[in-house]
Amino acid sequence: MPRESLRSLRGRSALAGRAVLVTGASGAFGSATLRLARELGASALGLDLKPGDGVLACDVTDDGQVRDAVGEAIGQLAGLDVLIHFAGIGPAVDIGQPPGAGVTEALEVNLLGVWRVTAAALPALLERRGRVIITASLLAGVTLPFTGAYTVSKRALTGYADVLRAEYGTHLGVTTVYPGYVDTPIHDRSRAVGVSLDGLVPAERVADTVAATLRAATAARVPRDVASTRLGTAGLRLARHAPSVLDRAVAARLSTILRRGTYTGAELAAGLRERLSAGGKEMHA
Secondary structure: OOHHHHHOOOOOOOOOOOEEEEEOOOOHHHHHHHHHHHHOOOEEEEEEOOOEOOEEEOOOOOHHHHHHHHHHHHHHHOOOOEEEEOOOOOOOOOOOOOOOHHHHHHHHHHHHHHHHHHHHHHHHHHHOOOEEEEEOOHHHOOOOOOOHHHHHHHHHHHHHHHHHHHHHOOOOEEEEEEOOEEOOHHHHHHHHOOOOOOOOOOEEOHHHHHHHHHHHHHOOOOOOEEEOOHHHHHHHHHHHHOHHHHHHHHHHHHHHHHHOOOOOOOHHHHHHHHHHHHHOOOOOO
16 A cells, blocks of 8 residues: 555554454455554454455355354454445446346445445444445446446445435444545456446546545544545536536547447447447537
8 A cells, every 4th residue: 555545544543442344355445444454453354255364254145144244243343333345346237238137236235235234233333333434436426338237336325325324323423435446356347348447537546445434434523425536526526516517528538439449349338339320429418
């Protein structure tokens, strides 16, 4: 993790002695967050399909596994102060087709997985007036093609976070974090079918999201919504307050890269290329 990100968090004592649980803990975001949380003095454990040192095996789509793993983690930690959600997947789909397995999987992991784990951990969190950090995505507001399953699940996830805050906010801090595009294995599935987001939107670093997440977890006043970078913050504000402006910018960028042949050979993009060609030089927005 870059030194500037570490420096921005060093000296924060709010995590010292705190009990932290991280989902998706074997992934890029989760593993880095677990390491840094421990460095900041927290007692931290993780949940993931891939167990490891301090990471318990757990499929967040399975009610029984969630109940058992969360219970075991809370027992080992002797309570819970902070729950951080990173578990997620990103299948590429054509939203004009009937929802298939990829859509169901995205909703089960990205939305209902967060819901299951939070519900299992809620009694322990409420006991200590703890915090839940929910990782959404800038794609919850910045609309790109072939991300339908991911975008819908993440936009729904922001609604879940808002209702959780409305119902439990007197005793629970709830923060939604909005990372932008970060080059992690979550993009492997879209790359495999030739519709990668590489180059379509500005890239961020793993360290940006990890630092933003732990700053939210240690802030004196619980932040409601947090982007990982300044550019991400601007994108989030545009998505909230001027979505049509953002739509036009994305449409223009997409038209440009399609004319350059970026998705040539990608079966999933064949219909979009044909519609763009038939509709003229500009995408409708």
